[in-house]
Amino acid sequence: MSASHFIRQLVDDDLRSGRHTQVRTRFPPEPNGHLHIGHAKAICINFGIAAEFSGTTTLRMDDTNPTKEDTSYVDGIARDVAWLGFEWVALTHASDAFDTMYAWAEHLVEHGHAYVCHQTEDEMRATRGTVTVPGTASPWRDRPWAESLTELRAMRDGLRAEGSATLRARIDMAAHNMKLRDPPLYRIRKVDHHRTGDRWCIYPMYDYAHPISDALEGITHSLCTLEFDNNRALYDWVIEHCPVPCRPRQTEYARLNIGFTMMSKRRLLALVEEKHVTGWDDPRMPTLAGFRRRGVRPEAIRAFCERVGVARADNLVDADLLEATIRDDLEPIAPRYLAVVDPVVLEVTNWPDADRPSFSAPLWPDKPEPRRDVPFGRRLLVERSDVRATPEVGFHRLSPRAVVRLRHAFVVTCDAVETDADGRITRVLCTADLASRGAPVKAKGTVHWVAEHAAVAMRARLVERLFTVERPDLEEDFRSVLRPLSLGETTVMGEPALAALPAGSHAQFERVGFFVADAVDSTPGAPVFNRVVALRDNSRPAAAAAERTPATTTPAAPVAPPPPLPPVAAAWVANGATDGDARALAHDATTEARARALVAAGAPARAAAAAAVHVLADVPSPPPNATLVTWLARQADGTLSARAARAVLDHLVAKGGDVDDAIDALGLRQLRDPAAVMPFVADVLGAHPDRVSAYRGGKTGLFGFFVGQVIARSGGRADPAVVADLIKRQLDAS
RNA sequence: UGACCCGUGGUCGAAUUGGCAAGACGUCGGGUUCUGACCCCGAAGGUUCUAGGUUCGAGUCCUAGCGGGUCAACCA
Secondary structure (H helix, E strand, O other): OOOOOHHHHHHHHHHHOOOOOOOEEEEOOOOOOOOEHHHHHHHHHHHHHHHHOOOEEEEEEOOOOOOOOOHHHHHHHHHHHHHHOOOOOEEEEHHHHHHHHHHHHHHHHHOOOEEEEOOOHHHHHHHOOOOOOOOOOOOOOOOOHHHHHHHHHHHHOOOOOOOOOEEEEOOOOOOOOHHHOOOEEEEEOOOOEOOOEOOOOEEEOHHHHHHHHHHHOOOOEEEEEHHHOOOHHHHHHHHHHOOOOOOOEEEEEOOOOEOOOOOOHHHHHHHHHOOOOOOOOOOOOOEHHHHHHHOOOHHHHHHHHHHHOOOOOOOOEOHHHHHHHHHHHHOOOOOEEOEEOOEEEEEEOOOOOOOOOEEEEEEEOOEEEEEEEEEOOOEEEEEHHHEOOOOOOOOOOEOOOOEEEEOOOOEEEEEEEEEOOOOOEEEEEEEEEOOOOOOOOOOOEEEOEEEOOOOEEEEEEOOOOOEOOOOHHHOOOHHHHEOOOOOOEEEEEEOHHHHOOOOOOEEEEOOOEEEEEOOOOOEOOEOOEEEEEEOOOOOOOHHHHHHHOOOOOOOOOOOOOOOOOOHHHHHHHHOOOOHHHHHHHHHOHHHHHHHHHHHHOOOOHHHHHHHHHHOHHHOOOOOOHHHHHHHHHHHHOOOOOHHHHHHHHHHHHHHOOOHHHHHHHHOOOOEOOHHHHHHHHHHHHHHOHHHHHHHHOOOHHHHHHHHHHHHHHOOOOEOHHHHHHHHHHHHHOO
16 A cells, blocks of 8 residues: 555545545646656656546647647657556547637637737736736727627637737736736647647647646546646636536646756757757656666656655655665566676686586576576686775675685685786686585675676666766756766676577676666667666775765754834734734734724733634634623633633534533533543543553653543543643553 | 745655654665675664744644745747
């Protein structure tokens, strides 16, 4: 069972409350590029939520802008979603609904909710105002609706030039939310659409088309990323003013960001077009096509999306988390092989060159079958990085006098490490313990190898991160932080069994990493390998450890002097209100008026202020002030606990009447006699023996739990102070 | 600068809606091992951004401040 998040809860609530009987979601990409890992999160959320609640999801191409979109991307998108493992109930297009959208545009015009505007793009921008200054109305804002309708039809019929007219919603040019300042709904684009051809020369904007598409598809939960938060008001406006068959609701969550990864479609396109990568499916790309090519399985992507969770806070996920998830996915499924990336010759001096046997070895550790044969001989190739002429401390691989296991073969003793004039290792000489194969002989370390006579040279790409910095998206020019040679194309020497792997096969090159036989470049008998991800390296030589110490700089918290009290607040403070309450009153005139009325009716200023701010603010039509004054007095004299006071208030709001009658009707007179409270305490303590002992064992945080339970059990009547005192005595006793 | 959204161990994130600050990844230590992988055990790591307020009780509610983000395309 996966961890819950706020969207799951929302959907669950809607189902429980009967607001919906089924869940329908949609994944609405614009077909103007390829899907990336950020979209994967959206896909997992939309399809995942629907699947969890036995609902359905449509895959919708959001194709409202014919100048940017292209059919060629549609197939790629559909393929990627399917690859991730999700099934759509229907593949739809925003353009499917162009007729309805247009009809409802006329509907809006006829009801005075939209008008045709002839401002130029620049004029519209200028009159929209800014975030601080309101916009000014278009001269066409109040023209007769019939005139707008005629103009709209003229636009539709191609009688108006591009840029000469738009259909605008008539909402509020002074709205704080800029999206509401009479946003364009339709613009003229005299270009063919990839699906509707030349049928239309006007096209709906996203903010208009999206809610209609949702409504027409019966979407219950329209899930999108946080940057559409401001658009929700417009979404709701469209739903409100069009004759929609149902009313979907939009909910936003934070988009995915990953370290060392660039997610912008536009810049991804630049990488491709400027040939910094080999294509959309370059194994370094964060596109789904790229991950697939690199050998990452959809299971890993889905697990990753589950691990990062869903919330509304901005985030930057460690690139390590993605790599760890990929390893976890491949670990149990990838068969093991031996391959050497940077070979150096090792000679087993007590092994005759003519003797070239094959040793059978299992493909998985801990599993005896299946197996493959690994050729052996006098001359082997081992990893250069596994050899040292003079080892550092903690190095337990090949160095003079070291005893090392050759994986699946013998334990050898290193006799000599030969180097050339530059100190570069040229040859390693060893003596094998001929009785050690398959025997429990201890060695300092284990090393992978291939027999020189049987080694197969294979192309491999030691794929590395594309960028050298964690936030390439923050760079003025991402090109300056591209890692050179990140594709890492090289030749590796592998055991013969590797050559037989078909394209798409995963393998672990032991001690090197997880690889996949490239689906494109591999040929039968000659696979080309991509490194999916390197193995985790837990080695910790002293030098590396020092290098690893994180340099975290915590910015000093700025100390701000408290701002001056507004005059209104100062007056309240002078009369006894607390500082915070006074500020709150100054902040909201309605609340302040309410508090003042209470004081006029005879309530103490402090209590009146507190009640107005903390309780009455949520009450639309409170009881008469005289009643409230009594209500406050009952709290002051201890008749009513704070908790009970709210219940009484609810009762007064609903039924009216006298405070004391309400208290009696509800039975909420506060219990202050310890003898009356004690039974509740005993009940609670008796019901939770485990927690009682936990508390006595030191988990004192449970105290609040006990108090809460007792008060709840008493129906809110028990005096908290009495309860606390009794519990303390009981728990500290014995 | 205005409105809105958001601040919980290094990272991502739970917290039964006001009552015991989960979990994962990472880090550190140990065990196991014919992969320095995997696996197993253990530990550290928190003033829940800050300051006030309400409350018996605040990560949760209120106010202010600080910090981050979004919005001012006839893009989506």
